[in-house]
Amino acid sequence: MASEAYPLPQVGIGTDIHAFEEGRELWCAGLKWDGEGPGLAGHSDADVVAHAACNALFSAAGLGDLGQHFGTGRPEWSGAPGTVLLTEAARIVREAGFRIGNIAVQVVGPRPKIGKRRDEAQKILSEAAGAPVSVSGATTDGLGFPGRDEGLMAVATALVVRDGRDG
Numbered sequence: 001m002a003s004e005a006y007p008l009p010q011v012g013i014g015t016d017i018h019a020f021e022e023g024r025e026l027w028c029a030g031l032k033w034d035g036e037g038p039g040l041a042g043h044s045d046a047d048v049v050a051h052a053a054c055n056a057l058f059s060a061a062g063l064g065d066l067g068q069h070f071g072t073g074r075p076e077w078s079g080a081p082g083t084v085l086l087t088e089a090a091r092i093v094r095e096a097g098f099r100i101g102n103i104a105v106q107v108v109g110p111r112p113k114i115g116k117r118r119d120e121a122q123k124i125l126s127e128a129a130g131a132p133v134s135v136s137g138a139t140t141d142g143l144g145f146p147g148r149d150e151g152l153m154a155v156a157t158a159l160v161v162r163d164g165r166d167g
């Protein structure tokens with residue numbers, strides 16, 4: 001347990017995976033990617049980067065996960081943009097008495113090429129979270145389900161610290 005006077009930062013981990021589906025727009029890292037092949041199947045916009053970031057925030061704060069807060073049984077989140085979910089996740093985490101240090105997310109799959117629009121992605125996600133969000137990519141070198149072009153994965157970490165005022 002962290003000291004109440006000087007609470008230690010808490011790390012969290014989050015992942016998300018969605019399958020590609022023909023006819024869907026591709027939303028990833030808060031951006032729409034045209035001409036990069038099919039989009040991702042999901043109840044919301046299926047933005048794996050934003051969802052992994054939400055999972056990491058909830059994990060860091062000990063507040064469960066995406067499904068607990070935005071379950072598929074809740075029609076208000078149907079089609080929701082990842083950035084909206086990230087803003088709401090950050091609000092919930094802050095309301096529970098935490099400050100958000102940063103979030104780091106890595107896309108696992110060959111497309112979309114994050115490097116082409118990294119600044120844009122980091123800006124829109126950082127604005128959504130109200131804290132710095134960094135985004136990177138790794139291809140898997142053709143291996144596994146991303147290599148077979150079946151779907152896309154993202155992995156995230158987040159750092160939060162309990163607000164001293166609540167300590």
Ligand SMILES: Nc1ccn([C@@H]2O[C@H](COP(=O)(O)O)[C@@H](O)[C@H]2O)c(=O)n1
Nearest residue numbers: 109110111112113114115137138139140
């Ligand atoms: N979705 C992705 C995947 C990769 N990148 C960039 O390519 C580099 C090489 O990837 P490896 O998996 O072969 O290491 C990676 O370091 C990224 O710069 C990307 O932008 N988007």
Ligand SMILES: C[C@@]1(CO)OP(=O)(O)OP(=O)(O)OC[C@H]1O
Nearest residue numbers: 042043044046067070071072077
């Ligand atoms: C976000 C939610 C809710 O719209 O639906 P999906 O877009 O399917 O995404 P998933 O990552 O499976 O997370 C949980 C759901 O609560």
